[in-house]
Amino acid sequence: MTDAAALPRSPGGRAWFRLRRNPSAMAAMTVLGLIVVLCVAGPWVIPHSYDAVAWDSILTGPDWASGHWFGTDPNGRDLLARTLVGGRISLLVGLIASLVALVIGVSWGAVAGYVGGRVDGLMMRVVDILYALPFMFFVILLMVYFGRNIVLIFVAIGAVEWLTMARIVRGQTLSLKRREFIEAARAIGVPGLTIVRRHIVPNVLGPVIVFLTLTIPEVMLIESFISFLGLGVQEPMTSWGVLISEGAQNIEEAPWLLLLPGTFLALTLLCLNLLGDALRDALDPRDGR
């Protein structure tokens, strides 16, 4: 480190400092921000609605003059509007399902690690057993049987993804438990749950945030996988997985239907992965760079 004087004191500040000096992380954040803004604000700005049918332009290619900049789908709907609205859904699923996983995983892991002993053994055994199950199949079954509603997608995917989170948090908690400040808290009679909430959880946030950035793309991948099979989000609502699936069916006549939403999804996943990697480097104090 050449300019040690400029290095902020707090761990969070130092991580942010390292992150800012990582060009690929900054590029990923910029692109990601751009995609999010486009998806959130775009549908209000562009002249077409995602479910409006234009009978005179069915399956037309990208065209500047007609205002269908991404072309239209076999039902004459504007692909740009659909891509942006679909992006809202995909991003939302990614975010909310990851938060569900976060809440379950962090509480499970922190309690198991803090209480320890037989409870810990039992709770981790449950995680081990669930870990070995082919969850993708359970998610598919859930989707098929209990209607294809979007809340269920959040819950189902969140329920799958919390396991790794629980393991990470438990490991961190075990090492935190022996630290003096926890002992002090216990000595002055703070109840167990409060210690977990006030002292353990805030201290495991670093690795949890890293894992969260890597969970979001994974969740988005699962959502689009399910939607691709026709089991996820239902028409006329859409998501990137649905659009890719439609594109794959029309690939010969209209390759843009696959390539444009596919690019959006791939770009988002790529940026999230890059960001997660960079965050891990930034938060790892052993790495001197």
Added chain:
Amino acid sequence: MFRYAVARLLGAIPTLFALVTIAFFLVRLAPGGPFDEERQLPPEIEANLRRAYNLDAPLSAQYLRYLGDLARGDLGPSFKYKDYRVAELIATGLPVTARIGLSALVVAVVIGVACGAVAALRRNSWVDRLVMTLAMTGIAIPNFVVAPALTLLLGVYLRILPVGGWGDGAVRYLILPVVALALPKIAYVARLTRGSLAEVLGSPYIRTARAKGLRNGTILARHAARAALLPVVSYLGPTAAALLTGSVVIEQIFGIPGLGRYFVQGALNRDYTLVLGIVLFYGTLIILLNLLADLAYGWLDPRVRYD
């Protein structure tokens, strides 16, 4: 090591039990039934059908009976493919899925390790940067985007390969599905190999080998490769599992008559026994593959001891 393997196999029993139980009740508690069709069946016929398939008993009794059949290795009859046992259907789908999955696994490991090794040996060169950028992209692009795009390029525009179907397993029909399935895994294996080989090459025992005057090739093959491949080996179990899952979508895209297609069709048709059978089969396979990967790891790494 033998004792460890036995202990691990015994440890898998509660997992399998949980698998059967969750899968059974998930499938059964779902609304809708296997005989819901557009044409309403007369109630007497439906009652007979339900009795024939033992669907009229209480759920707990059905569950116990299923466990009993399972213990005898019987997965029951399929509801939709009349006159077929589930085991027969799995037996017809498995060779197809296994062929694609194993080919993809071999491709992923061979190409992934080669790319990762080249990147690690030429660290921070343009080759390294190229390989790592491609790997990151490969991980990010889902295979259901890659597969149709490859089909478009090689099947529709260039007309080199068939766009779908199985063609009785001719190699021409295998290439696209295998490549689409393997791509993200190639990328992952390459990243793993690069990371661990770079670390191993920096370790003192490699410096010793260099100091002895061994040639680079010898160092790599005799000393570095074994240690560097450990993470790849431990990743094989999860990879195989992921390839199995991935093949569900790949089989759907290319219209390949494998297990994945039976699963999706079975789920849509509420073919209880078929879906259950395939989930159990996959689950067992994944547990076994993970065990194998762990055993291979212990065999390669002398530091691992089983007590």
